[in-house]
Amino acid sequence: MIDATELARGVYRISIWNEPLIADMSFPDSSYNMFLVAGEQPAIINTLFRRTFPMVRDKIAEIVDPARLRYVIVPHHEGDSSGAINEWLAAAPRADTLCSELCAVLSLRDFAFRLPTVVADGEVRDLGGHRLRFLMTPQVNQWDSLMVYEETTGTLFSNDLFSMPGVEIATDRDLIDECLASTREVGYQPDDRLRLDQALDKLEPLQIRTIAVMHGPAITGHVPQLLRAFRQGSLRAEA
Numbered sequence: 001m002i003d004a005t006e007l008a009r010g011v012y013r014i015s016i017w018n019e020p021l022i023a024d025m026s027f028p029d030s031s032y033n034m035f036l037v038a039g040e041q042p043a044i045i046n047t048l049f050r051r052t053f054p055m056v057r058d059k060i061a062e063i064v065d066p067a068r069l070r071y072v073i074v075p076h077h078e079g080d081s082s083g084a085i086n087e088w089l090a091a092a093p094r095a096d097t098l099c100s101e102l103c104a105v106l107s108l109r110d111f112a113f114r115l116p117t118v119v120a121d122g123e124v125r126d127l128g129g130h131r132l133r134f135l136m137t138p139q140v141n142q143w144d145s146l147m148v149y150e151e152t153t154g155t156l157f158s159n160d161l162f163s164m165p166g167v168e169i170a171t172d173r174d175l176i177d178e179c180l181a182s183t184r185e186v187g188y189q190p191d192d193r194l195r196l197d198q199a200l201d202k203l204e205p206l207q208i209r210t211i212a213v214m215h216g217p218a219i220t221g222h223v224p225q226l227l228r229a230f231r232q233g234s235l236r237a238e239a
Contacts, residue, residue: 008153012036040128041070047084074099075159076142077107102144139195154209163215172221191235
């Protein structure tokens with residue numbers, strides 16, 4: 001299945017789930033999400049898998065011409081977030097890849113056929129109608145991770161943090177217990193208090209209206225409480 005939904009003005013969630021093409025490398029009843037920010041200079045965040053590129057490209061094309069993409073943003077190097085990087089770069093000849101220094105050094109300078117551009121912590125890119133602020137969040141959940149905050153709509157692209165199973169598009173219900181349980185059970189985020197607290201220090205001052213997670217529904221309610229719960233609660237799985 002594939003779906004495209006506008007979460008906020010010009011911010012789209014493109015989601016796949018229970019897709020037979022990737023059944024051997026995905027979790028059932030869990031969504032895999034990428035995002036399109038349709039500014040004057042459009043950007044995508046995540047690439048999804050190489051295998052899914054044709055179907056995802058066609059869904060993006062219903063909103064913007066893929067050839068117009070200006071940025072391909074890789075939050076960390078992994079199949080669902082960068083597997084189709086070269087396919088997107090071929091489809092969008094003007095697109096630059098934006099990533100962290102670690103992501104470039106460890107992966108994309110070899111993996112991507114156009115050299116990536118490294119963004120700095122706090123750097124802002126104006127897309128025309130939208131502004132993306134980049135936040136370096138190493139070890140949350142991967143060592144090369146960054147998050148992106150879209151300033152005009154208050155949308156946080158949180159990488160894998162706060163991800164959970166499910167195919168719901170968006171919800172304003174309280175997901176604290178479900179998000180914490182998923183984090184503990186799946187084990188995608190180490191209980192690294194120093195790195196997690198450093199990331200939360202950057203998130204808490206933001207005026208977040210929507211958390212656009214890589215897996216599970218977009219979160220539109222109880223955001224301050226969710227951040228506080230991840231700061232205070234243990235992420236260790238029960239022994």
